[in-house]
Amino acid sequence: MLKKQASELLKKSLEKQRYKVVGGHSAVKTCGWTGSMINGEGGCYKLKFYGIMSNQCLQMTTSLSCANRCKICWRDDKAPVSKEWEWDVDDPEFILENSLEAHQKLLSGFGGSHKLNKGAFEKSKEVKHVALSLTGEPLIYPRINELIKKFNENGISTFLVTNAQYPEQIKNLEPVTQLYISLDAPIKDLLENIDVPLFRDYWERLNKSLDYLAEKKQRTCIRLTMIKNINMKYFEDYAKLIKKGDADFIEVKAYMHVGASRENLERSNMPLHEDIREFSKKLLKYLEGYEIVSEHVPSRVVMFAKKKFKVNNKWMTWIDFEKYDELVNSKEIVTEGYMKEIPSKI
Secondary structure, three states: EOOOOHHHHHHHHHHHOOEEEEEEOOOEEOOOOHHHOOOOOOHHHHHHHOOHHHHEEEEEEOOOEEEEOOOOOOOOOOEEOOEEEEOOOOOOOHHHHHHHHHHHHHHHHHHHHHOOOOOHHHHHOOOOEEEEEEOOOHHHHHHHHHHHHHHHOOOOOOEEEOOOOOOOHHHOOOOHHHHHHHEOOHHHHHHHHHHHHHOHHHHHHHHHHHHHOOOOOEEEEEEEEOOOOOOOOOOOOOOOHHHHHOEEEEEEEEEOOHHHHHOOOHHHHHOOOOHHHHHHHHHHHHOOOEEEEEEHHOOEEEEEEEEHHHHHHEEEEEHHHHHHHHHHOOOOOOOHHHOOOOOOOO
16 A cells, blocks of 8 residues: 655654655755855865756755665665655656745745855756755656656756666666766675665666666766775776766765764764775776766765767866757757866866
8 A cells, every 4th residue: 555645753854854845755955065055165066077056956856765775874764665666656747846845945044144145046046957866766756757857848957866776767767967876886795785775686686777877878977985994995896887887977975974874884984085086096997988087075076987078188077058958858869969068167
């Protein structure tokens, strides 16, 4: 029997963490970098790497549930885990409208900040990007493709992150601006230890997801979350899976010792940026098709890109969002159609 909505206990827990629950199974939360940019203090690494305006970015999920109980996740034990969809299904238009409304309510508090950048705050009232990566697994929402189309129709770029446990949903996904797969370990037993998956065939699902990622014609990224003294080795094994997924970009990012993850890991497991930089340089030796392009020290993340993004000796990893909007709603869209040069000053 399907559940109509998230439990009251879960809602209260999320509200304490400054989430807004939307309908029965979605949620919105203001990203710290959104607030930072509104206050004139700079944007997130996605601004530096890809051109996303942090003050115009909506952070949300279509599913509070997930098929993993990852040790690196900030989700607490009240967050649901499930292999299958267990909710009634909210309408995509309802999710879009109410997520935007919830987002604006959360942002309204910035209006009285003494640090406020008025221009950035005014622009924040128009959402241009959505990060479907807040919590849970957004892909299992049964009408995810309809929602993606709604975002596309409204000129909102889509960055979607999946834990690679739903390969068929990846295969059948509508075009998104950039599709991420989280790769927390390149060894079967280690992945089980870190991600604590519900699916017994979690390793096969990951590998099939990488196969389908390689077939995508739009931008793709593989994200490695590095945990000091646990998964910061196995360079050849990482390279093997990265090559299987054939992603346009690789993000090597530090595990952050926050939320419920503090019950599973120690603060000493959180790498410094110098650790991430060193790991990235070693990994690059096994990835001849990539170069290290950029880094964002506050986020402790390094970005690799395929060499095809280097045109006339200039890196084209930014996104031409106007071109993307034009292409995604008119014809088949490919990565090369919406590349843009990284500005000399960001």
